[in-house]
Amino acid sequence: MLCLTALAVIQIGYSRHSDARQAVLDGIRPLLDHRPSLVLAFCGGKLDPDTVLSTLRRELGEVPVVGGAAAGGIARRGFGYSGLELVLIGFSGDVTPTALVQDMLSGEISAGAALGAQVAAVASEGAAVLLLFDSVASRMPLRLHPASHIAEGFHRGLGSRSVTLFGGGLLTDMNLSDSWVFDGAALRRHTAVALVFPPGIAVETAILHGCRPISTFMEITRIDGAEVYELDGQPALGVIERMLGLRLGEAQGQELSLLATLGQKQGDPFAPYDENCYVNRLILRASPDTGSVTLFEPDFFPGAKVQIMARDNALMLDSARNGVAAMNRMMQGRDNLLALYIDCAGRASARSGALTEEAEVVLNGLTDSVPFAGFYSGVEVAPFQGYSLPLDWTGVLAVLRRQDR
Structure with missing residues (x-):
């Protein structure tokens, strides 16, 4: 799906293929009519990320590619968590975010603070900021990068600047096997990326519980x-x-x-x-x-x-229906640019045991007038009672829109 205005283009690509190169070639087609100036990519853990990145570069030129591993992908053309899904979001024009990168080798709190300071230097007051980071710090023994520490440091680094922070932790699969990030130019681990959207773009979020x-x-x-x-x-x-x-x-x-x-x-x-x-x-x-x-x-x-x-599957599905309905009401009469769904991998039916896929409830319920994409995450970050926090076993539905005049 495509959002096209005089100043902005947002394009969504989705594919599922066992060959990483072919997955890119299939998924990139909607992005070719308007060459993006930045690509946000969520890549299933069974796809070779180096092949994905090199193929994107070969087809699109030296466009920055940010994002990383995802336990699964969600789009209007399909969704799944086989590890073979690829979701591509192309931005161009005045909706293109600025990508900022920070490694987490010195610790998550200090890394969050450094990233927050970077954001404060470029973000307008109230800016929408998408935070992505690789969740797995080590596999043997298993240790995660605590999102609460990243968020705590981020708010410290912001100082007096106010932004709306949302995002998620990246995973290759539901078993927490691995994670990695596209930082704009290369594949990295132990890294956080912030996408700062330009002035005039706001984000509305709905947290779906259960x-x-x-x-x-x-x-x-x-x-x-x-x-x-x-x-x-x-x-x-x-x-x-x-x-x-x-x-x-x-x-x-x-x-x-x-x-x-x-x-x-x-x-x-x-x-x-x-x-x-x-x-x-x-x-x-x-x-x-x-x-x-x-x-x-x-x-x-x-x-x-x-x-x-x-964990209550019936409550989870009701929460998804109610949250989507509330978001549809919010979007009425507004200049909506993109709906991004950050969905805890544990809410997938393969993990939750739900007879209905929760992502499908969101897909079927959300108005089709806005481009839509999403990914299965390890942790979700969203504004909660005035302060952005990491959340578990939630879905965060975020809609980017032009601010009302």
């Missing part, structure tokens, strides 16, 4: 980074297992990651249930030896009040 509390509030009484040892003075793993009626098998937390999260309610803890008030954290792994669980993010703390949250 968890419900199944416990009372409990206090984290012992935690070290992302590893939660105790809830209310008891081994965290045992508490969660008892609440779920589950005994951990040989999968070292696989059952828990598919069934439950820990959620922290924001605002009035006694207010009626509202899914939009929760920040949830997926369980990365569990340790029967220590009775602990390790979360995707290290931003919970001793004394934090949390609840065990069950």
Whole structure:
């Protein structure tokens, strides 16, 4: 699909092929009528990224290519998470973002601060900023780049500048096998990229949830980074297992990651249930030896009040329908440029067990008057109660539009 105005062109390409070169040749066709000045590419983990990049360069010239690995791709022409999907978004004219790059080798907080300072130097007040980074810091042992640390540093580096930050962590597949980033010129790891959109372009976001509390509030009484040892003075793993009626098998937390999260309610803890008030954290792994669980993010703390949250497929699909309907209403009468869907890989039916693909609900429900693309992510970042935070097991639907005059 194509968004074309006198000053702007946004083009969407999608393909699925086992040969990386052919995937590019199939997906690039919609981008050839108006040569883009920047390409945002989300590349399935089974496609060779060097071949993807070199083929894009051969066909388009020295256009910057940003983006990176994706557990799957989503577009109006199709969607999937086989690892063979390729999504291409071409920008030209006055909607083309500026790409800024920062390695994370010195640590995620300092890297976020450096990237935030770069953004502050070029961004207009209230600018829309898309953040992308490779999620996997190491595979043996598995360690992730904490999105909460990147976001914390980013806000520090911004200083007094205000922007609307949204984005996601990149993965090659749902098993957290690997990740990498296209930085505009090459393939890199341990890297974050910020795309700063020009003045006059705003972004609206809707966060699609799908968890419900199944416990009372409990206090984290012992935690070290992302590893939660105790809830209310008891081994965290045992508490969660008892609440779920589950005994951990040989999968070292696989059952828990598919069934439950820990959620922290924001605002009035006694207010009626509202899914939009929760920040949830997926369980990365569990340790029967220590009775602990390790979360995707290290931003919970001793004394934090949390609840065990069950992942509810019916609620997830309802949240998707309601969020898309609200976004459709917001878009009415506005100059909408692009809808980008950042979808947690765990929401795919292969992981969630849902009988309906949640991405298909979004595809079918979103008005077809706006170009649409998306990717399956490891973590999602979106404005939450005035501050951009990483989120788990959510879908973030972001619509770029020209600001109302």
